[in-house]
Amino acid sequence: MLRSCAARLRTLRVLRRQPGDARLPGSQPGSGKLRSFSFEDVTEKDQALPKPSWSKDLRLLFDKFMKKCEDGSWKRLPSYKTSYTTSTIQDIRAFFSGSIPLKEELMSQARLFTRSFEDGLGFEYVMFYNDDEKRVVCICQGGLYLQGPPGFLHGGALATLIDITLGTNAMVAGGPVMTANLDISFKRPVPLCSVVVINSQLDKVEGRKFFVSCNVRSVDEQTLHTEGTGLFIKLEPGKSLI
Numbered sequence: 001m002l003r004s005c006a007a008r009l010r011t012l013r014v015l016r017r018q019p020g021d022a023r024l025p026g027s028q029p030g031s032g033k034l035r036s037f038s039f040e041d042v043t044e045k046d047q048a049l050p051k052p053s054w055s056k057d058l059r060l061l062f063d064k065f066m067k068k069c070e071d072g073s074w075k076r077l078p079s080y081k082t083s084y085t086t087s088t089i090q091d092i093r094a095f096f097s098g099s100i101p102l103k104e105e106l107m108s109q110a111r112l113f114t115r116s117f118e119d120g121l122g123f124e125y126v127m128f129y130n131d132d133e134k135r136v137v138c139i140c141q142g143g144l145y146l147q148g149p150p151g152f153l154h155g156g157a158l159a160t161l162i163d164i165t166l167g168t169n170a171m172v173a174g175g176p177v178m179t180a181n182l183d184i185s186f187k188r189p190v191p192l193c194s195v196v197v198i199n200s201q202l203d204k205v206e207g208r209k210f211f212v213s214c215n216v217r218s219v220d221e222q223t224l225h226t227e228g229t230g231l232f233i234k235l236e237p238g239k240s241l242i
């Protein structure tokens with residue numbers, strides 16, 4: 001508990017900045033502009049690995065799932081700040097090539113929404129995939145900048161985590177997909193900075209339609225926070241999105 005509080009306090013250093021100091025992560029102090037990142041420090045760094053901002057619960061769950069990976073039944077999915085850095089994701093990007101509405105110089109600054117916050121203040125998460133069971137589990141911790149009701153995680157932040165978990169499940173099974181529909185039942189609020197487990201299951205595939213469902217539980221599994229279902233449509237190569 002003390003360790004995780006200390007980690008949270010470390011993340012709070014940004015809260016002490018004066019308004020004029022506020023800047024985007026990775027920007028030059030005082031310049032107000034994004035610096036160009038080196039490929040190494042931002043683009044290629046796997047974000048789904050333990051960091052000082054992780055709570056003890058998140059580390060323990062991470063260790064538990066890494067153990068499950070030892071016999072090959074589960075795999076940890078790496079994750080990056082941009083959405084198209086690994087060769088797999090570059091393949092995905094190819095699907096979008098005719099549809100990307102941004103110029104290349106802006107695209108190079110684009111960041112995956114869920115990886116855009118400073119460590120510990122936004123979304124901290126890791127996903128694990130079990131191919132035989134068609135399951136993706138996301139262990140996640142919503143930070144201080146994701147507040148909705150006082151002291152609780154914003155419902156939209158949780159919906160985002162559900163979307164990426166269900167979307168990843170569909171994508172690992174079928175390749176590039178887009179979310180067509182999400183249906184979420186919020187049952188119990190999630191305390192800010194707490195860790196929850198999103199357990200998702202690929203229920204059905206009908207042609208290009210991937211139906212995925214999930215529940216969101218507390219670490220001790222005693223609290224059912226949320227249930228959700230999603231429909232993901234596999235993209236057709238060469239078919240423009242816009």
Ligand SMILES: CCCCCCCCCCCCCC(=O)SCCNC(=O)CCNC(=O)[C@H](O)C(C)(C)COP(=O)(O)OP(=O)(O)OC[C@H]1O[C@@H](n2cnc3c(N)ncnc32)[C@H](O)[C@@H]1OP(=O)(O)O
Nearest residue numbers: 083092163164167168177178179180181209231233236241
């Ligand atoms: C994203 C990848 C980046 C990687 C990053 C890593 C993170 C990974 C996680 C990513 C997570 C982040 C994810 C995000 O943030 S994705 C961003 C949010 N989503 C969107 O913006 C999607 C907008 N919609 C579309 O672009 C199109 O409508 C899509 C592509 C979805 C389908 O248009 P397309 O022209 O291709 O297909 P179609 O119209 O021929 O329809 C095909 C079939 O599907 C059925 N249908 C369609 N829509 C619906 C609906 N709403 N409810 C029920 N059914 C629906 C339709 O009836 C038909 O059925 P049938 O007649 O065949 O039976």
